[in-house]
Amino acid sequence: MRISGLYLRYRRKDPWVLAEVDLELAPGSVIEVVGPNGSGKSTLLRVIAGLLRPTRGTVTGRPAIVGYAPERFPAAQPFTVAGYLRHLAAIRKVDESAIDEWTSRLRMDHLLGQRLPDLSKGSAHKVGLAQALLCGPDLLILDEPFAGLDTAARAEIALTVDAIATRGGIVVASDHQGDLRTLPNVTRYEVRDSRVRPMTTQASEPILNVSVRLPLSRASLLAAHLRAEGHEPLLSQDETVEAAE
Numbered sequence: 326m327r328i329s330g331l332y333l334r335y336r337r338k339d340p341w342v343l344a345e346v347d348l349e350l351a352p353g354s355v356i357e358v359v360g361p362n363g364s365g366k367s368t369l370l371r372v373i374a375g376l377l378r379p380t381r382g383t384v385t386g387r388p389a390i391v392g393y394a395p396e397r398f399p400a401a402q403p404f405t406v407a408g409y410l411r412h413l414a415a416i417r418k419v420d421e422s423a424i425d426e427w428t429s430r431l432r433m434d435h436l437l438g439q440r441l442p443d444l445s446k447g448s449a450h451k452v453g454l455a456q457a458l459l460c461g462p463d464l465l466i467l468d469e470p471f472a473g474l475d476t477a478a479r480a481e482i483a484l485t486v487d488a489i490a491t492r493g494g495i496v497v498a499s500d501h502q503g504d505l506r507t508l509p510n511v512t513r514y515e516v517r518d519s520r521v522r523p524m525t526t527q528a529s530e531p532i533l534n535v536s537v538r539l540p541l542s543r544a545s546l547l548a549a550h551l552r553a554e555g556h557e558p559l560l561s562q563d564e565t566v567e568a569a570e
């Protein structure tokens with residue numbers, strides 16, 4: 326799949342959200358998209374999914390079966406979870422057994438009878454993931470899939486991403502939590518100043534370790550920001566403080 330000369334803006338005369346974007350998404354690859362808040366990660370994911378048309382440029386070679394899980398699942402719909410997933414399975418011509426498989430793997434069987442508008446944010450998020458996965462996508466796009474998920478579901482998503490890539494599919498995800506970084510062969514791209522660039526370290530550039538001491542609550546926030554920027558912060562507890570307590 327290839328994106329060539331992509332430019333995108335939401336309204337005429339607005340600044341470009343994305344500009345001069347050229348990307349090759351090879352079969353079997355997992356692509357992690359990072360970047361500051363509001364830089365255009367979700368926009369890029371929606372273009373890749375085919376939900377937004379480029380203002381200029383082309384997207385070619387998109388696999389036929391696409392699964393897209395948005396950052397926020399639109400839960401204001403007049404369905405139960407089971408009704409919604411059955412409706413989607415019918416539209417996508419998927420056997421209803423796929424619903425049982427994914428609701429079980431994401432540990433959400435108990436939600437099937439609930440109405441979408443009554444779901445908690447985390448439960449609605451699982452419905453968004455299930456609907457993306459039940460069609461057996463060759464291109465899976467996940468916008469912050471791990472946010473608010475329990476450990477078991479997080480592990481299931483990471484395994485699924487790996488399995489799709491192993492069978493030659495493409496997975497593109499934004500992931501503040503950094504869960505995908507444990508997988509082999511993840512390529513990282515940064516969206517910044519409307520450009521999308523591969524994240525590489527220049528061989529000639531000296532590498533510095535920066536260490537910062539912060540209270541735990543502030544450290545978690547800083548770590549999340551650093552992960553969003555594509556860094557891998559190492560957190561360790563200050564032993565002298567621990568000993569003093």
Ligand SMILES: Nc1ncnc2c1ncn2[C@@H]1O[C@H](COP(=O)(O)OP(=O)(O)OP(=O)(O)O)[C@@H](O)[C@H]1O
Pocket residue numbers: 335342360361362363364365366367368369396
């Ligand atoms: N539907 C829309 N109409 C107009 N502007 C939009 C729309 N969606 C996003 N934008 C704008 O496009 C820019 C990029 O937004 P986008 O949601 O793609 O960024 P992001 O990197 O995913 O942000 P975050 O990390 O906060 O999720 C922002 O300035 C945003 O306000």
